[in-house]
Amino acid sequence: MFLECVQRHLGVCGYADLPRFAKSDPDFWNLISILEPSFPRLTMRGFRKVHGARFYDVTGMEGLDGDDMLGVPRSEHIRAIFEFADSLPGQPLLVHCRAGVSRSAAVALAIIVRAMHLSGAGYDEIRVQAPETLIQIRPQATPNPLILELGFAEFLPAETAKQLMIEIVNHPVLFANRHHGGLPG
DSSP states (O other): OEETTTTEEEEEEEGGGHHHHHHHSTTTOEEEEEEOTTSOOOOOOSOSOEEEEEOOOOOOOTTOOGGGGTTOOOHHHHHHHHHHHHTSTTOOEEEEESSSSSHHHHHHHHHHHHHHHHTTOOHHHHHHHHHHHHHHHOTTOOOOHHHHHHHHTTTSOHHHHHHHHHHHHTSHHHHHHHTTTOOOO
């Protein structure tokens, strides 16, 4: 779907959907592939360029140390994803992870929020419109809170990034997706 706010096509999907995208739109999409570090290396055919990121769907770092920290999403992962996207201005991006609902949805949402912020959108406009935009392209999205916060912190002050993440994950549709129909607070 072409998104005016990011000035490009942006899609989100799961691993199982990749062959359909490659076949229906050969060499149209630039792919951001997010898989677990233990997932076998893949050959991605049918995509223009591919950026691979390897991290688990971890939502917080409390209680983790040492070897547990291997495979945790980090700022460097998000920064590299933004650099990949920036190197392809206006070109279509497809973001995938295992199921296409958590890590990939968070990365797509971070891309949306960043584009809105850079174009001058205010906090309240972003808080309201960004999740609605994500829901248009991936209705079942449940964006990973840690990845959102890391992504937002790349261009917003840390406290603002955290507050925006909290407000977005509590968006009624995203909250209901995560909690199977429940409503926030």
